[in-house]
Amino acid sequence: MSIRLLIADDQALVRGALAALLDLEPDLEVVAEVGRGDEVVESARTTKPDVALLDVEMPGLDGIEAAAALRAAVPGVRALIVTTFGRPGYLRRAMEAGAAGFVVKDTPAAQLADAVRRVHQGLRVVDPSLAAETLVAGTSPLTARESDVLRSAREGGTVADIARELHLSEGTVRNHLSAAIGKTGARTRAEAARIAVDSGWL
Incomplete structure (x- = not known):
């Protein structure tokens, strides 16, 4: 067989x-x-x-x-x-x-x-x-929500775009982005997304 x-x-x-x-x-x-x-x-x-x-x-x-x-x-x-x-x-x-x-x-x-x-x-x-x-x-330091926000940020949308797409408030999106930037050691959200992709976290 x-x-x-x-x-x-x-x-x-x-x-x-x-x-x-x-x-x-x-x-x-x-x-x-x-x-x-x-x-x-x-x-x-x-x-x-x-x-x-x-x-x-x-x-x-x-x-x-x-x-x-x-x-x-x-x-x-x-x-x-x-x-x-x-x-x-x-x-x-x-x-x-x-x-x-x-x-x-x-x-x-x-x-x-x-x-x-x-x-x-x-x-x-x-x-x-x-x-x-x-x-x-080790494991990804990002929470599921932070990963969602970074994935959405990769497409180049504004905070308002991401908030609309994920049904979150703009303040919540900003908090998730700053947490993700901090955890990846990046300076910008684009850099944070790139680091997360390169690490296989997204």
Whole structure:
């Protein structure tokens, strides 16, 4: 019995290359490819994969949100995050969302195939250097609300825009922004958002 795979990546070239590489393995079969995070659950329902390989940065839903949606809707499918962005915060968030594994895209093909097999067997697979970095980096210092406000600030909106979008008062938004700036050691909200993104907290 071959292990059925779904590949989700917004870059068609990367998606095609991953599919071609994994299809070469006698026990692996790619049954679906999607380019958006919000197509993952629907595709998994119709094609019934065993393992879903999810990129982090995708339109619709990111790979971490897609992993959480998959766990809720099709719990039999195991999620393996395959990303260019080996950020410690991403790894922690992915594990909290129920992903069974986290590897970076430059993992050699044989190792990637092995990671798929191990995830399918019910094991957890994590890039070892990233696991060490994550332990050192610790958890995000931001509260859920501070993260929401920073995410919204990334789009370049004013305090009034953010307040409207998140249904908060402008004073509350300013408080969350100043707390987030303080916690990230940044000088501006743009810098705070960039630091939070680079750390994988957003």
